[in-house]
Amino acid sequence: MADQLSAQDWIDLGLKTLAKGGFTALKAEPLAKAMGVSRGSFYWHFADIGAFHAAILARWREVATEQIIAAVEATKDTNEGADPLAILLKLTFGSKLVLEKAVRSWAANDARARAAVVAVDRRRLDYIESLLKQAGLADDIARARAQILFWAFFGFALSDQTLPAEKQQAALDELLRMVVA
Template identity: 65%
Template sequence: MAEAWKPDMTEQLSADDWIKQGLKALARSGFTALKADPLAKAMGVSRGSFYWHFADLGAFQAAVLKRWREIAAEQIIADVEAGGDEPLRALLRRSFGTRLDLERAVRNWAAFDAAAQGAVRAIDRRRLDYIEQLLARRGLEAATAQARAQILYWTFLGFALSGAPVPAARLQALLDEVFTMVSA
């Protein structure tokens, strides 16, 4: 029996496929996993597909960082704004209620790479500005909103970097307390 013809995977994979695989590898194994060979092997294709979409490793890493910024800030903000819940509560649930392996991996990467460090600085600023905005909408004075946004963000970073799981009921009680503290 003749073997069925299989299309070349190089033609089927998009840059987006590579970026998604890169984000998974980054979250699972850290920034050192962002190399063409191991990613190609994991996807069952040749390195040629990688270089079809990206001029070099630096271009790929820039695309991964750009996507991280989109999903770790812009998508969350859009979802919070589109939801029917109180935005600050929704942001707390969303930010503290997800696995943060990717957050930790990018921040670790930033300790070794200037481009990753720039992406982290940009996302920190974007997130802080948004939290300040939410607190100002709740009627807090600008200086108070700025201070509480910083404290809330430091709380998030401590949670993200600790990596320690918190039981759902305990996490909800903590988030209720945080909400009360920053919005009082």
């Protein structure tokens, strides 16, 4: 079965494991056992655990940032008049953020994960700032408000409190109104 597994299979399991069990669960032996294969399959695809961790962090960036940005851009292109900031808020605040919490916990304990989080945060802030500039805000105001939006998201991501859908939407509408006013 090992020859049927791909590096992506391992990365997918790694993301699920990270979300459920945290970064300390990202070890070759238990992952191989969960897949029903030997550790040799793991090392066929990854030189070492560090390479595996790097691949997981790269995939997290793709899923948690680049795919969301692509979705906002696609909606902008196909739905004229759609507010890209509203779309971004709906996509980010409407998603399950267990993986976000897990990666940030990992980053508190590991320099490589911390560097990945810093890079992702910079990418996110730059993108939000660009949307605010497109909405007509001056550079310095767009930068400050992008930071405020990011802090709001970060607080939401780390919070265990949920809101009913209608209350969450009302809060997002108000947040959007405050940021673009």
